[in-house]
Amino acid sequence: MTESQSTHNAPIAYDVVVLGAGPVGENVADRTRAAGLTTAVVESELVGGECSYWACMPSKSLLRPVIARADARRVPGLRRSVQGPLDTAEVLAHRDYETSGWDDAGQVSWLESIGADLYRGHGRLTGERTVTVTGSDGSRRVLTARHAVAVCTGSRARLPDLPGLDEIEPWTSREATSAKAAPGRLVVVGGGVVATEMATAWQALGSRVTLLVRGGGLLARMEPFAGELVAEALAEAGADIRTGTSVTSVSRENGTLTVVTDKGDRIEADEILFATGRAPRTDDIGLDTIGLEPGSWLPVDDSLRVTGHDWLYAVGDVNHRALLTHQGKYQARIAGAAIAARAAGEPVATDPWGAHVATADDAAVPQVVFTDPEAAAVGLSLAEAEQAGHRVRAVDVDLATVAGAGLYADGYRGRARMVVDVEEEILRGVTFVGPGVGELIHSATIAVTARVPLPRLWHAVPSYPTISEVWLRLLEAYRDS
Known part of the structure; x- marks a missing residue:
């Protein structure tokens, strides 16, 4: 039910109140409801959050045909059939389908099916264990939490302080994933995941x-060769990549943008996307009422409980541990289990890899960048492992030497690296770059998370001829070096 439409003013008590109905908030609610706790969820925008409407789902909908066409062009006997341009209108229509036309009715139904109560409106903490929800019609409801409030409000794009920026209506990740047409000329500022994925998508569209x-x-943040291979492919696709370059000012006149760089270049464009980092969506959720700094990231313990507040949890992007949807959902499962255990007066497992500890946030965070080629990594890079004080060695393999890669794509280009802890003979990190490698990363995640000894990995036999045979090549390279 949608309680924010009610005219009642009496406080309503729940076991748990969740601020934010994105994937993280949904998963917290799912776990607490499964434990029998009454749960309210507060959302000011769309149920399903950033991932469903402005990030994961629309971006991958835009990228899937781009990558599929690139893969097809590398297959003998098929490449001539896919030489024409993409049908941009059809790609955008499919993107709209995957976002349900920015209609959250389906996700609202799911929340209702688990027995959580949805309150539409802006939720603010107004004291300990208390959330006040202000609806779009000005109505106010006060919710109290017997056991926990979980802040799952996520993050937003961070824009730089630039002259003229307020007047030009720049793109952030939201506009880049929801645009109704491909701009003729697009400037992308940034070199991270959002920047490279959106450059890949819109260049192809x-x-x-x-x-x-x-x-x-x-x-x-990945191994250096990951960025090098992605940059090489983007340049071959026609993108103009300028490194060591910052924007000093932007202006728009008669619809045309002028971007000025610190090198004195003047670039004309139709749109500009700033992919320059994220900021927590905590500036107006009432943190000041409980002694916390508005607009700050929220520090947490390994059960996702906010430091100094035994009833307050911060889950997902807001705690700044790992700004990834899958890690946020993982944290949500941990937090939900911890909330349920504490509510029942049961012990909370504090040992590493226990049910109430988000250990993977430090040891085994996987990520896939859906560019062409794909870049996928888990755990620590070589530099990170060395900085952490581990005695490690990097083992590299050219993916083109793997039989399955040659069958996957003619002229396959890619690289794999495993970072081996030479004292413990386990993997601290693994990186793959190349077409189709996103599906390899979970095997690496298992190996890193489970601290599988390298002698044991010899007995995990990869199927032939698949790209997964790279595992055998990596082990051989380690043995022979």
Whole structure:
């Protein structure tokens, strides 16, 4: 039910109140309801959140035909059939289908099916264990939580402080994934995941893309070769990549944007996307009423409980541990279990890899970048492992030497690396770059998470001829080096 439409003013008590109905909030609610706790969920926008309408689902809908066409063009006997341009209108229509036309009725029905109560409106903490919801019609409802309030409000795009930015209506990730047409000329500012994925999508859908990167390359948080291979492919597709470049000002006149860089370049464009980081959506949720700083990331313990507040949880992006939907959902399962255990007076498991500890946030965070080629990584890069004090060695394999890769694509280009802890003989991290490698990363995630000894990995036999045979090549390279 949608309680915010009610005219009643008496406080309503729940066991748990969840702020935010994105994937993280939904999963917290699912776990607490499964434990028999009464749960209210508060949402100011669409149930399903950023992932469903402005991030994961629309972006991958835009990218899937781009990557499928690129793969097909590498298959002998097929490439001539896919030489024409993509049907941009059809791609955008499918994107709209995957976002349900930005209608959340289906996800509202799911919330109702688990027995959670939905309150539409802006939720703010107004004291300990208390949330006040203000509806779009000005109605106010006060909710109290017997056991926990979970802040699952996510993050938003962070825009730089630039002269003229307020007047030009720049794109953020939201506009980039929901645009109704491909701009003729698109400037993308940034070199991370959003920047590279959106550059890949819109270049293929008809835009002329210029990528402005402040640093020395793309995907700086991954192994260096990941960004190098993605940059090479983007350039071959027609994108103009300028590294070591910052934007100093932007202006729009008669519909045309002028972007000025610190190198004195003046670039004309139709739209500009700033993919320059994220900020927590905590600026107006009442943190000041409980002694916390509005607009701040919320520090938590491993059960996702906010430091200094035994009833308050921060789950997903807001705690800044791992800004990824799948990690947020993982945290939500942990937090929901911890809330339920504490509510029942049961012990909370604090041992690593226990049911109430988000250990994977530190040890085994997987990520796939859906560019062409795909880049996928889990755990620590070589540099991160060395900085953490581990004695490690990088083992690299050219993916083109793997039989399955050659069958997957003519002229396959890719690379794999495993970071081996030479003292414990386990994997600290694994990175794959190449067509189709996104489906490889879960096997690496299992190996890193479970700390599988390298001698045991020899007995995990990869099927022939698949790209997964790279595991055998990596083990051989480690043995022979």
